[in-house]
Amino acid sequence: MEKVSSPAAIIRAEGHGERRWFFGGGVHIWKARAAETAGAFLLFEDQMAGGKMTPLHTHPDSDETMYILEGEIIMHVDGADHRIGAGGLAVAPRGVPHAFMVVSESAKMLCLHTPGCCESFYWEASIPLSDGDPAGTGPVDMGKIQESARKNGGITLLGPPPFALPAP
Structure with missing residues (x-):
C-alpha cells in the first residue's frame, strides 16, 4: 500500500485559511496544519510590517523554510x-x-516547517482574527512568545535580535 503524507487533499485559495495575529508581530494565514499533513509539515503565510524582528532562536526538531512573496x-x-x-x-x-528583520515597508512570506512539530508554539503564541480585523494590528508581546516556547517547545529562544542595522 502506498503511503501518503496527508489524510486528504488540501485546497485553499489566496487569502483562505485561518487568520491569526502572532504576538511576535504579523498576521499568519494558516495554509496547511500539521494534523492535515499527518505531521509532515506546517505551512502559513506571514504578513508583516516593516521593522518586525525576531529574536535569535532555533527550531530544534524542524527545518524552517521561508519563501519571500513580497518585500x-x-x-x-x-x-x-x-x-x-x-x-x-x-x-x-x-x-x-x-x-530575521523586515527591511521593506512590509513583507509577505510563506513559512514552512518540516516536520510540523512547531504548530503548538505558533498556535498558543497567536490569537484568531475575524474577517473584519485589519491585518497587522495588535500588540507585540514577547512575554507570550516566551511562555508559549516554554510550554510547547518547538523553538528555543537564544537572545535578542542580532541586527546592527536600524529598522526602516
Missing part, C-alpha cells in the same frame, strides 16, 4: 546576514541559530 528581509543564519527579496528563499536547518 525584503535580512535573514541572519548561523552568524551571517543575507538580504532576501521577493522570489528569494532561506532555509534554516533544525538547530541552526537564526533570526
Whole structure:
C-alpha cells in the first residue's frame, strides 16, 4: 500500500485559511496544519510590517523554510546576514541559530516547517482574527512568545535580535 503524507487533499485559495495575529508581530494565514499533513509539515503565510524582528532562536526538531512573496528581509543564519527579496528563499536547518528583520515597508512570506512539530508554539503564541480585523494590528508581546516556547517547545529562544542595522 502506498503511503501518503496527508489524510486528504488540501485546497485553499489566496487569502483562505485561518487568520491569526502572532504576538511576535504579523498576521499568519494558516495554509496547511500539521494534523492535515499527518505531521509532515506546517505551512502559513506571514504578513508583516516593516521593522518586525525576531529574536535569535532555533527550531530544534524542524527545518524552517521561508519563501519571500513580497518585500525584503535580512535573514541572519548561523552568524551571517543575507538580504532576501521577493522570489528569494532561506532555509534554516533544525538547530541552526537564526533570526530575521523586515527591511521593506512590509513583507509577505510563506513559512514552512518540516516536520510540523512547531504548530503548538505558533498556535498558543497567536490569537484568531475575524474577517473584519485589519491585518497587522495588535500588540507585540514577547512575554507570550516566551511562555508559549516554554510550554510547547518547538523553538528555543537564544537572545535578542542580532541586527546592527536600524529598522526602516
